[in-house]
Amino acid sequence: MDEDIIVLDTYDKAKKWLGEHVHRNFFPLNPEFNTLSRLVDRHPSKNEWVNQVPTSFKISRSPGNGALVMYVRFEGLSNYRIVSWVACAKGKLASHQQSDNNNNNKLNSAMRYAIRIQVSNYKKAHPTQVCALCGTGYRIEVDHYLKHFVDIKEDYIKIKLERGDPPPIVFKWHPKKGNFMFRDGTKADGYYDKKWKVAWQKYHNTHATYRYLCSTCNKKTNKSVPDSVIPSLPSVTLTPLVPLPPLLLK
Numbered sequence: 001m002d003e004d005i006i007v008l009d010t011y012d013k014a015k016k017w018l019g020e021h022v023h024r025n026f027f028p029l030n031p032e033f034n035t036l037s038r039l040v041d042r043h044p045s046k047n048e049w050v051n052q053v054p055t056s057f058k059i060s061r062s063p064g065n066g067a068l069v070m071y072v073r074f075e076g077l078s079n080y081r082i083v084s085w086v087a088c089a090k091g092k093l094a095s096h097q098q099s100d101n102n103n104n105n106k107l108n109s110a111m112r113y114a115i116r117i118q119v120s121n122y123k124k125a126h127p128t129q130v131c132a133l134c135g136t137g138y139r140i141e142v143d144h145y146l147k148h149f150v151d152i153k154e155d156y157i158k159i160k161l162e163r164g165d166p167p168p169i170v171f172k173w174h175p176k177k178g179n180f181m182f183r184d185g186t187k188a189d190g191y192y193d194k195k196w197k198v199a200w201q202k203y204h205n206t207h208a209t210y211r212y213l214c215s216t217c218n219k220k221t222n223k224s225v226p227d228s229v230i231p232s233l234p235s236v237t238l239t240p241l242v243p244l245p246p247l248l249l250k
């Protein structure tokens with residue numbers, strides 16, 4: 001029944017509709033199935049998927065942050081996969097998932113991921129977590145201070161470029177954590193990627209200092225990239241931006 005199909009072509013529409021249908025499974029006999037199929041059709045990478053025909057849907061919420069998650073089972077696959085309903089509704093990928101040319105975001109993601117242990121070591125060494133600006137102990141994040149992460153990162157890239165040591169351009173995607181990682185590289189290239197990463201970790205370790213901020217104050221500090229996206233902070237396994245795992249791609 002075509003008139004039952006609701007077109008979810010904006011973030012707000014999709015969020016509202018999915019919120020009203022959460023914690024349910026939908027099969028081809030359910031009228032909602034067509035609405036969800038139409039939504040998945042809007043995914044910007046759908047043409048590249050090996051398995052494209054949905055057989056059932058499950059809408060859930062991430063236990064971590066309450067974000068809506070759309071699971072889809074495709075013909076030919078036995079397990080449900082997470083499909084980004086945000087990408088479907090908007091008809092485009094989040095900036096960090098855009099085409100392979102968008103290497104600055106991948107590099108940024110990998111560079112943040114590479115220093116996550118240093119950030120957790122700071123937390124371990126400073127068990128009293130209180131916001132340096134407002135004094136709350138609620139929703140505390142680690143902030144790079146005085147120097148912002150982005151400045152340490154750019155300084156390092158500049159130094160490396162001056163030495164003829166450009167950043168790696170190919171990265172691994174971590175589907176559960178939702179970020180990119182450096183590869184080890186190959187024997188033929190002398191494990192260049194790994195060396196670049198290790199040198200970055202050392203540089204960051206000697207240049208970064210931190211403070212605690214609550215998430216509200218952290219957002220207000222008006223940096224181009226908030227430190228709240230550091231992948232070491234509480235797991236974001238099921239955010240709606242997690243794309244299809246690479247297995248589904250040709």
Ligand SMILES: [Zn+2]
Nearest residue numbers: 131134214217
């Ligand atoms: Zn605060």
